[in-house]
Amino acid sequence: MSNNNELILVVGGTGKTGKHVVEQLKAKGHNVRVGSRSTTPRLDLHDPLTWAEALEGVTAAYIAPPDIPFADKEFVASLVNSGVRRIVTLSGRRIQKLDPESQTSMARTEKSVRESGVEWTVLQANNFNQNFTEGDYADAVKAGRHSLPLGDTREPLIDAEDIAEVAAVTLTTDGHAGKVYELTGPQSLTQGEAMAAIAEATGKPVVYHAADPAEHAAELSQAGLPDEVVAFLNAMYEFMRTGAIADTTDHVRQVLGRDPIDFATWAKRAAEAGAWS
Structure with a gap:
């Protein structure tokens, strides 16, 4: 896609992945519009009256769906009707098995994007490393006790910046239409191992508590x-x-030609940047 006649909309452009997608695209010289409730023009996925102005002139879009379902089918149709010809959407890894009836926001949005009639790419990602620094678990990690109902389950957590770089490449280069990329980190860790890596990086103790599922849901x-x-x-x-x-x-290597960052290296960088200070 040409840098001169394009305008890429980043929906959720101030979020965990979106802000890095914006950075990546701007660094490569692309024209970017940040789409969020705090930007001008304002874009609120739950308020269709904000869509038209935010979508005007847009040629490609990255979507990071919100937690709460929205009128995804109508929004994607609005993107297409406004002239968008390439859509990259963030989704959950193997979301079709988790949510076969497409009831969650990510699953619904992925389905709508696949059925859009334009070039699409789906980024099905594992949970982000950044959940421990700016997300739901950040305060608990800083306090030294992280609790989840996962037992000794392993997961290849991934850096949101790696996801963003993949998004930027798939938005601006050919060869990714109709592809579903499952984005993972390079190693599968238990939550306890992840906390040990953070403790090593910070020099402060952080323990993992394997919570009871019902009690955790109630909390x-x-x-x-x-x-x-x-x-x-x-x-x-x-x-x-x-x-x-x-x-x-x-x-990640298929798209970027390099391996994703490992968790321990990411944790060290995050600690040096003051993430848990």
Whole structure:
């Protein structure tokens, strides 16, 4: 795609992956529009009245779906009708097995993008390393006790910056249409091993507690999370406990020509940047 006549919309452009997609694209000289509720023009996926202005002139789009389902089919149709010819969407790894009826936001959005009639690429990613620095688990890790209902389940956690670089490449180069890339880190770790790596990086103790699934779900509800989000997380943790997404892939290398960053190296960099200070 030409840098001169393109405009790439990054939906969720201030989020964990989106902000890095924006950085990657701008660094490569591409024209970018950040799509979020805090930008101008404003883009709120749950408010269709904000769509038209935000989509004007857009030729390609990256979508990081929100936790709460939105009118995904209508939004994707609006992208296509506005002239978008390439869509890259973030999704969950093997989401079709986790959510075969496509009820969650990610699964619904992926389905709509696949059926859009334009070039599409799906990035099915494992959970992000950044969940421990700027996400749901950050405060617990900083406090020294991380709790999840995953037992000794292994998962190849991935750096959101690696996902973003894959997104930037698939948005701006040919050869990725109709592809589903399963993006993983280079090694599969238990939560305990991940905490040990963070403890090594920070010099501070961080322990992992294998929570009871029912008790953990109740705590999430008491914390005020919407019922549909709690239900999805419950299902995801149950899915993960089967080992369904414990294996690694070489898809990051296929796209970027290099391996993804390993967790220990990422943790050291995050600690040096003051993530848990």
